[in-house]
Amino acid sequence: MTAQNIDARALRDAFGAFPTGVTVVTAQDHAGLPIGFTANSFTSVSLDPPLLLVCLAKTSRNFATMTSAKHFAINVLSEAQKDISNTFARPVEDRFATVEWDAGADGCPILADVAAWFECGMEQVIDAGDHVILMGRIASFHNSGRNGLGYARGGYFTPILASKAVSAATEGNIELGAVLERDGEILLLGEDIFALPSCEGREGSPTEILCDYLQELTGLSVTIGFLYSVYEGKSDGKHHIVYRAFTSQGEPREGRFFKPDALTKTRFKTSATADIVARFALESQIGNFGVYFGDETSGTVRPVSTKVARA
Amino acid sequence: MTAQNIDARALRDAFGAFPTGVTVVTAQDHAGLPIGFTANSFTSVSLDPPLLLVCLAKTSRNFATMTSAKHFAINVLSEAQKDISNTFARPVEDRFATVEWDAGADGCPILADVAAWFECGMEQVIDAGDHVILMGRIASFHNSGRNGLGYARGGYFTPILASKAVSAATEGNIELGAVLERDGEILLLGEDIFALPSCEGREGSPTEILCDYLQELTGLSVTIGFLYSVYEGKSDGKHHIVYRAFTSQGEPREGRFFKPDALTKTRFKTSATADIVARFALESQIGNFGVYFGDETSGTVRPVSTKVARA
Known part of the structure; x- marks a missing residue:
């Protein structure tokens, strides 16, 4: 399939050939309330300085809040947390009602029992087509040793x-x-x-x-x-x-x-x-x-x- | 672990909690010879326009060639291609000697029997700590339906x-x-x-x-x-x-x-x-x-x- 006739569905399916983990990206909104959404378009970037990135759709209802946030956290879900992935991917009234969480040092929700979490300062917001790239500088992190939840071909x-x-x-x-x-x-x-x-x-x-x-x-x-x-x-x-x-x-x-x-x-x-x-x-x-x-x-x-x- | 005392090894291990696929990133060097390296710091970015990204270490011996390349390809390895991942991650004399490949429309090596491949124009090279982010605009791609090779916690x-x-x-x-x-x-x-x-x-x-x-x-x-x-x-x-x-x-x-x-x-x-x-x-x-x-x-x-x- 070539650029002249790229079909979005076929492209998305091809992207799905690359297995990933599943993260829940969290932050505080302007009123101090927790927000969060499921994302698998995450990657580690740099060790020194410690950087990571995640992609956010411009159509997201969290777009304005997330792109103006000073801090955000990446929660790498563990293999037992499929339900949390589903909850944070669907339009649920209060996504945080059914999960255990705590605020990190910079106020971002850290979910319990994840495989790992990273709390970041917002380093840069990079425009990238129908998404933006949120690049974070890691301020603190924890690795629980639990197996990550995997996601492949949908x-x-x-x-x-x-x-x-x-x-x-x-x-x-x-x-x-x-x-x-x-x-x-x-x-x-x-x-x-x-x-x-x-x-x-x-x-x-x-x-x-x-x-x-x-x-x-x-x-x-x-x-x-x-x-x-x-x-x-x-x-x-x-x-x-x-x-x-x-x-x-x-x-x-x-x-x-x-x-x-x-x-x-x-x-x-x-x-x-x-x-x-x-x-x-x-x-x-x-x-x-x-x-x-x-x-x-x-x-x-x-x-x-x-x-x-x-x- | 907090920013004051981030240990690179511990951070790398925590990054490893997020499962990924494995890609071989390829291009042509200035002499028209194929170059390629194994990377798992890949993510899909945008469907319209079709964008993806992969991170490249500044210490890489392919750094100068890759950052000045006009095109590159992402080969998402399939589950039977562990040996190819190893070959392209090690200092092997001629990495392409032992793999079957063909040149894509823009000259980038496309490996046989991968889970999917994407041939891209270089859209942007973004500085990011000890790495750069290579953002590509997809010109053509193929999804074979094969299962991807997975990588988690090393x-x-x-x-x-x-x-x-x-x-x-x-x-x-x-x-x-x-x-x-x-x-x-x-x-x-x-x-x-x-x-x-x-x-x-x-x-x-x-x-x-x-x-x-x-x-x-x-x-x-x-x-x-x-x-x-x-x-x-x-x-x-x-x-x-x-x-x-x-x-x-x-x-x-x-x-x-x-x-x-x-x-x-x-x-x-x-x-x-x-x-x-x-x-x-x-x-x-x-x-x-x-x-x-x-x-x-x-x-x-x-x-x-x-x-x-x-x-």
Whole structure:
């Protein structure tokens, strides 16, 4: 794809190929109230002097406050803090109501149990297309040693989940499932009652087994991504290991692709499937409007009350 | 830790709490020859206009060439390209000799089989402490759909390895091992012949089982990180699942911490252990001098010929 015809959606998807952590950027507004938003467009910059940067969308409702702030903090979320990432990426009335936090030396909210935090003086605000770059000079920081929450191709990943999958595998009786995406849509099987594509686990590489199954099922070329969910099925007693999977072109031989927000009234084979689809709907909305752009935007995102599925 | 006494090593370790992908930044030098270096200090910036940035150390031997380049490319490495990351982070004579690549429309080397690539015009070079920020305007890009190679707290992580661990677990007969780090040193057990700490796997969370074992063994507080290695032991026929683990304070009740480069003449219990320690030595050197600083530096890093251990 070349400059003459750069498609914003395709570019955003390509940016998503670079895995990142997730941060919550915080500051005090003019009234002394805490503000914060989820961003993954963060990078360390310099050790001496100690500098870092994060990108902020010009459409952000925090734009004026953030760009005039004298201080801000970067909270690098830990792997158990997916809910905090979601909260600070959505238009929630009081984002700080449900998190534990304390003010840093310069008054910026420092969230509890993060992987690391950095409190900065604002060094420079640099204009950069539809975003600005906030460059901060680190005044104080802390490294907790916790694992960071990861984010890649529009979804979270964590070391914990890999450990749960290994644990499930040691117990046997495995079912391998897939959240198979194509351009933000998800593949479901069935006519009235829908299910995710899945196959029985056996000895050998689970991602190869699942990839072969999905390619045979759909006739499409498939890539398996990070783990999405690991749970024990209430009805079948099986250990379900669900991966993210991606395909890009063609019509599937079996099943159909659905926009996740068109599935609110759909019936699913199990409540676990319903949870996974609801979570996919929630997180792809955040992927579109939140985390990836480095901020929630001022767009007309409606509050999402969907319960987040089990991890 | 506050500004008055910011320790560069502690700050770098705290920066490492934010997981990232790994890129190889490439350009043509004045003679038309390809240049390139490994960097993880990359972030997407803007969709319209399409902008990205990467940080480059002022001490880099590519500094003059890169800052005067009219074009550069970002190659987002895929999960199978750890060796390429290592090659472009070390002082190798001809880094392009061992990789497949092609010139992009603007002459920048595009590596084969990456997760995504972006070829950019140089938009701006921004001074930022001991680094500069290279901001690029994307002229063309490609997204292959492959999983990106991940990097966190000084080590790589990949979805493939998690899949291998699940596969090993389905076959049973598991041994859980740890590369336990403290300030860049590694814990080994034994007097003349050394081994990594390890315990038998059983049903339940492998990271909890391993964490309990390590804390009991050392009397120290331990965090388990990403998977490090999965292999079948030649001598014991067991499936070894090795995690990275971290501890920060105190003397261990059993075992000793060693600097990895002090272990070249050490005898190990198995060749797999020797491979893991050699890989740790190689990668912690890169962590110090390469990937993390966003470039190899002009420092006196000696070429490392150590064979990289199996993943």
